[in-house]
Amino acid sequence: MKAERLTETIAYHGEGPVWFPSLRRLRCVDMLHGAILTLDPADSGSGLIGRDRVERTPVGSPIASVLRPRVGGGAVIATESGISLARTDDLSDLTPAVELFRDERLRTNEGGCDPEGRFYVGTMAYDRTEGAASVYRWDGPGSEPRTVIAPVTTSNGIDWSPDGKRAYYNDTPTMTVWAFDHDPATGLGRRRPWVTIDEHAGRPDGLCVDAEGGVWVALNKGSAVHRYAPDGTLSEIIDVPVHQVTACTFGGADLDQLFITTSRENLEDHEEPAAGSVYVVRPGVRGLEARPFAG
Template sequence: MRAEPLSSPHAYHAEGPIWWEPWGGLRYVDMLAGDILLLGDDGTVTRTHVGSVAAAMRPRSGGGAVVAGERGFLLGHANDLSDLTPARELWTGNEIRFNEGGCDPSGAFYCGTMAYAVTPGAASMWRLDPDGSTSEILTDLTISNGLGWSPDGTLAYYIDTPTRTISAFDWSPEAGLTNRRPFVELDASVTGGPDGLTVDAEGGVWVALFGGAGVRRYSPEGSLEAIITVEPSQVTACTFGGPDLDTLYITTSRENLGDDEEPLAGAVFACQPGVRGLPALPYSG
C-alpha cells in the first residue's frame, strides 16, 4: 500500500496525530515549533501556539486537552485550546524535553522524554494521574516514543527508538505497566528506526519508521503483515481516524533536511488499509 498526501508540506516536525471528533477531527503537533495543528477537510491547517515545545497531547474526557510541553503538562477544558494553563515544571535545566505519550484505559496520561543531545539513558517516562499527581515510572531510556494499548487494555506497546525494539508490557489499573519484554525486534535489514505507533481494533500494531519511508503492521503475535510506503523518509507517527476510524493518518518531518530535499516532507499522509482503529483514550482528569 502507498499513502497519499492530504496537505502541502507545512510542518518542521509533525508528530502525535490524534483523531477526536469534538476537536473537529485530526490534531497533531509541530513539536519543535510549539504548535498544535488542526487539519481541515480541504487540507488547510490551523495552528495554535502553546509554548516552546508541543510534544504530545490527548483529549480530556470532560472537554479540552492535556498537552505535554517542554518540561510540564498543560491543561485546558476548551476544545479550541484557548484556556490551556501550564502546570508546574517537573525538572529544571534545558537538556531534557518531553517527546511522545498516550493515555491508558483508566485515564492516566503518560509521556516520555529525550535529551536534546540524545544522551543514552538520560530519558524517562512520566505519568500524570487523573487526580493531577505526577510520577516518574520508567528511567534509563534514550528516545521515548510510541505508546499504545491493546483492544482489551491488558497490554501496552512501547518504543525506545535506539533499541530498535517494540516492547510489550502487561497493564492493569492496580499495577500499571509491568513485565516489559520484546514484542518485535527490528533487524539490520529494516531501514529507519521505530518511532510512533498505534493499535488497531484487531490488535495489530502499526509502527512508523523514522528514516524508513513507511509504516509497518505487526500482528498480535508479532509477525509482519503489511507495509505502507510514504514518500518522505522521516515518518514520525500514525493514528486511525475518520467517522468510521478506517483511515490511517501519517505524520512526517523535515527536521535536518535541506530546502531542496524531499519536497513533501512535513505533509500529512493517509491511506485506508482495510482495518479500523480504536477510539482515542482520553485523559480523565
C-alpha cells in the same frame, strides 16, 4: 499499500497525530516549533489541504510533544518540561498545570493515555545521551508525576491493546518494540521485547494499535509504517514517499483511515519538498478512538 499526501508541507517536525471525535478533526503537533495543528481531512476535496486551511495554536513553549483529548472537552498537552491543560476544545484557555522536571538538557517526546485515562509522557536528551531519559505518568490535578520507565534514551510511541491488558512502547535506539503487562490498578508491569526492527528498515518512532490488536509502527528514515499482528509477525507495509516518518493514528468518522505525520528536520529547502506533510491511507482495518485524559 501506498500512503497518499493529504496536506501541503505544514510542519517542520510533524508528530503525535490524534483524532478528536468531538471536533471531527485531526490534530497533530509541530513538535520543535511548539504548536498544535488542527485540520479537517474533508477539506482536501480533490487536492491537497493548504497551510491556510490548517489552524495553528502555539502552546507557549519551544516544544509541543504529546496531545490527547480530555474527558468533558479540551485537551492535555505535554510541553518542553511540563504538562498544560485546556477545558475548551478551541484550546483558548490552555494553562500550565504541572512541571515534570527541571533539566535543560532534556525535553518531552511522545506519549499517550492508558485505558484508565492516565497520561504518559516520555523524554529524551537534546543531545540524545544514552540512558538519560525516562517516562512519566500523571494521574491528573492533585497528584504528582511519577517515573514509570527508566532509563531510556529516546522515548517514543506508546499505546495499549484493545482489551487494555498489554502496552506497546518504543525506545527508538533499541530498535525494539517492547511489550508490558498492564494492570488497571497499578499500570505498567512486566516488560519484555516483542518485535525487533531490522536496522535497514528504519527506526521505530510513533505507534498506534488497531481494533484487531495490530500494532502500527512509524519507521523514521524508513519511508514506511509497518503493521505487526498480535503474535508479532509483520502483516502489512505502508509505503510513504518521504524518509522521516514520525507517527500514525486512526481517524475519520469510521476510524478506517490511518493518518501519518512526517518531518523535515535537518533537511535543506530543496530536499524532499513533500516532507512535513500529513499522509493518509485506508488500510482495510479500523482503529480505536484515542483514549482521553481523565484528569
